[in-house]
Amino acid sequence: MTHAAALEGAQADPHGEHPATSTGLDNKKLAIWAFIGSECMLFASLISTYLIYKGRSVVGPYPHEACDPPTCAQHYNAILNIPVTSASTFVLLMSSLAMVLALAAVENADQPMPSGFGARLLRSSKLWLWMTAILGTTFLGFQAFEFTSFVHEGLTIRTNLFGSSFFTLTGFHGAHVTAGVIWLLTLLAIDYRRGLGPKDAINVDMAALYWHFVDVVWIAIFTLVYLIK
């Protein structure tokens, strides 16, 4: 599309909800995609650091192997708990489903309410935003449990290279999930105050894109950190 055609398309926008831009697209949505692109590089650096240090820890505990004296000062079990992390991964995947349903509910908020119970549930933005926030908080609970159990088993951020790179990577991800939950709670507050409708779809879409990005980062972390030995 040429610059002039794009500008004409933007000016012809019947809703007039955003100022004309050279792309015809809302700058907020372009900005969140650019932000997500930059976040890809942030997490790539953290994942690279983890992978480079993988298998180079001088002292235990280690992620996938138990360690006994004299190699380690004491007996350490393999530190990673795959069943627990699999459950938290499932929770985060389901939160993405809830988020995309929240966006669909907001986009359709001005349509006539359908009669069936299931269809009415699908149209409740509050339900799906709450569901997403609760599932996100559950994921954070799993992470808090995991971090606490690691510390009890002798792995802290200062123990070895594995501990440093693992806690930094997963801690950064957890911080992103926390920010996402706070963002969802602000959307919920707006929904309770005045209701979210199609005019707010762009704002909910931005939160949804961020949330799904946090999910895809975890998809990479789950494989690279937890499953690959």
Next chain:
Amino acid sequence: MAHDNAPEHHANVDHTAMGIEKEHPTWSTYWKVALILTLITVGEVWIYYIPSFVASRGFVPTLLLLSAVKFAIVVLFYMHLRYDHKLFRAVFTGPLIIAMTTIVALLFLFGHLRIGAGAAG
């Protein structure tokens, strides 16, 4: 449910500003995507517990492939990159390619990967 079958028409959603080029999928697509993601995750964890497969050369490539499929499904369907403006695709895939190239380059640089030798552990 009629909601499942008919494409949703968001009459008051600003399609131009949001860069929506094709109608976003419906609930029926979303739950199928969730089911596929769950099944792939179950498959990943399943093969983690098969010692003979873990010891084989196919273990790491299989996990990476499954992870890439999950990544692509979420980005294409839940993030709507399949349905939205191509500029968003460029803004996302550009940095993603740089990020993945950086990871691979660093792994070569630090000796975790070698040409012709695969993963060095």
